[in-house]
Amino acid sequence: MAKIERDLLEWPERTERSFPTPAFIPRVGNVDLGLDRLDGERYYSPEFMQAEWDKVWTKTWQLAARVDEFSEPGAFYVHELGKESFLFVRGDDDEIRGFYNLCQHRGNVLCQADTGVLDTFTCPFHGWQWNNDGTLKRAAGAELFRQFDNGIPTEELGLPAVKVDTWGGWLWFNMDLEAIPVKDYLGEAGRQLEVYGFEGWHLINYQTFEWNGNWKHAWDAFNESYHFAELHPDMIEFGEGHDIPIELLGIHSRMLNFNRTVSQVVEDRDTMTDLRAHMMLRAQEGWRDKETASFSGKAKDVHLEEIRHRRSIEEDTYLPYKQMNDEQLVHQYHYSFFPGATMTQTPEGGAVFRYRPHATDPNICYYDFFILAHLPPGIPKIERPPHRVHRHVDGIDYAAAFGNTFDPILANVLRQDGSNMTTMQAGVKSDAFKGMILCDQELRIRHFHMMIDEFIAGSITTDSLPPGDAYLLKD
Numbered sequence: 001m002a003k004i005e006r007d008l009l010e011w012p013e014r015t016e017r018s019f020p021t022p023a024f025i026p027r028v029g030n031v032d033l034g035l036d037r038l039d040g041e042r043y044y045s046p047e048f049m050q051a052e053w054d055k056v057w058t059k060t061w062q063l064a065a066r067v068d069e070f071s072e073p074g075a076f077y078v079h080e081l082g083k084e085s086f087l088f089v090r091g092d093d094d095e096i097r098g099f100y101n102l103c104q105h106r107g108n109v110l111c112q113a114d115t116g117v118l119d120t121f122t123c124p125f126h127g128w129q130w131n132n133d134g135t136l137k138r139a140a141g142a143e144l145f146r147q148f149d150n151g152i153p154t155e156e157l158g159l160p161a162v163k164v165d166t167w168g169g170w171l172w173f174n175m176d177l178e179a180i181p182v183k184d185y186l187g188e189a190g191r192q193l194e195v196y197g198f199e200g201w202h203l204i205n206y207q208t209f210e211w212n213g214n215w216k217h218a219w220d221a222f223n224e225s226y227h228f229a230e231l232h233p234d235m236i237e238f239g240e241g242h243d244i245p246i247e248l249l250g251i252h253s254r255m256l257n258f259n260r261t262v263s264q265v266v267e268d269r270d271t272m273t274d275l276r277a278h279m280m281l282r283a284q285e286g287w288r289d290k291e292t293a294s295f296s297g298k299a300k301d302v303h304l305e306e307i308r309h310r311r312s313i314e315e316d317t318y319l320p321y322k323q324m325n326d327e328q329l330v331h332q333y334h335y336s337f338f339p340g341a342t343m344t345q346t347p348e349g350g351a352v353f354r355y356r357p358h359a360t361d362p363n364i365c366y367y368d369f370f371i372l373a374h375l376p377p378g379i380p381k382i383e384r385p386p387h388r389v390h391r392h393v394d395g396i397d398y399a400a401a402f403g404n405t406f407d408p409i410l411a412n413v414l415r416q417d418g419s420n421m422t423t424m425q426a427g428v429k430s431d432a433f434k435g436m437i438l439c440d441q442e443l444r445i446r447h448f449h450m451m452i453d454e455f456i457a458g459s460i461t462t463d464s465l466p467p468g469d470a471y472l473l474k475d
């Protein structure tokens with residue numbers, strides 16, 4: 001158990017009432033998933049990549065975009081996943097739909113802009129056109145097609161649909177038209193996050209990183225905190241990731257990273273150094289009270305002061321402090337939704353990570369990074385920096401990639417995370433690689449790969465999901 005966990009358990013000021021989101025402390029155990037090594041082939045085999053496409057990506061719910069991207073009829077958003085391009089658009093009838101972004105004439109990619117507002121989508125090759133509800137508007141030179149002698153089969157030539165749904169202010173999509181609603185798919189894990197009110201959050205930056213490693217290396221890198229001590233020497237000065245609580249929630253999972261403390265792996269946890277003060281005491285967001293600015297206690301205890309403060313203003317803030325357990329007020333509730341989305345946040349804001357496979361190459365992935373803020377109600381949509389794809393092979397300046405929306409110290413943490421992708425991809429291919437040995441702090445990785453295997457085997461499907469407590473130890 002992390003020392004901070006004991007500090008919180010024994011804290012006399014702990015708030016004792018019930019909250020919608022279950023606390024991590026005291027810990028609930030997880031069932032034993034064994035000690036098998038994780039093979040390397042799953043990270044580079046084209047056959048495994050194809051099986052993932054057939055049984056995982058095309059059968060599960062994926063994050064597409066913020067719902068507020070579709071603020072008017074005709075507003076559209078193009079998103080790529082694997083070999084597919086998708087077109088999401090609000091129709092003139094106000095319904096948001098999703099389609100394969102595919103010209104039905106000879107298969108060109110239909111819409112070649114990322115976003116915009118259109119009532120008609122025109123293929124640049126021969127000029128076939130579709131309405132913003134996906135129906136065919138015009139087959140150019142229809143008289144040249146003998147197939148249309150008896151009329152144009154407009155139904156057959158509509159854009160092929162994907163299923164869409166909304167949750168948490170996000171548009172989600174599923175290539176399986178029979179899929180259960182996204183809320184049911186997210187299940188207990190989704191329910192636990194409802195209190196954050198993501199619908200009202202603002203997206204303030206979205207950037208994509210193309211890394212030379214399989215998408216699962218990216219997933220693995222952001223779903224354990226065991227690497228903090230070695231890879232992120234700055235981060236352990238203002239956060240705790242050592243021996244933290246983890247819970248498996250059906251096919252999804254969560255962990256608790258502690259903010260505004262000094263990790264127990266650091267010897268001096270008391271002194272308020274410049275770095276600690278910068279990351280723990282300053283007003284990190286302009287709209288937040290600066291209560292801890294005058295803090296004079298031990299550096300490792302800043303979080304307690306913040307919990308105390310936030311609890312004291314719970315009646316007077318638009319932030320949902322009142323509905324949140326003590327841990328949630330300050331610490332990082334980190335959830336991953338199978339297979340491709342992570343949401344990690346405090347009440348004030350957070351990040352969403354999305355992991356995507358390359359179209360054809362298991363050695364390349366896309367890591368999408370969204371920064372969101374929970375601003376006071378009534379603030380209009382924020383103008384944000386343009387979305388770009390930053391490619392590892394070009395060299396990435398992570399601080400510059402985020403502009404001024406991300407602290408350079410945190411941008412450097414992301415640089416450190418990205419730095420292992422190419423070398424991990426190389427290493428798992430070695431003839432001498434015996435498979436990964438995973439510790440209990442890497443349990444989410446073990447569980448995640450097990451879920452992929454279960455989906456590929458067909459023993460878990462979206463229609464037969466394990467309940468949210470399937471892998472938790474019952475008392």
Ligand code: FES
Nearest residue numbers: 103105106123126
């Ligand atoms: S390929 Fe699109 S109109 Fe011909």
Ligand SMILES: [Fe+2]
Nearest residue numbers: 221227232417
């Ligand atoms: Fe990391």
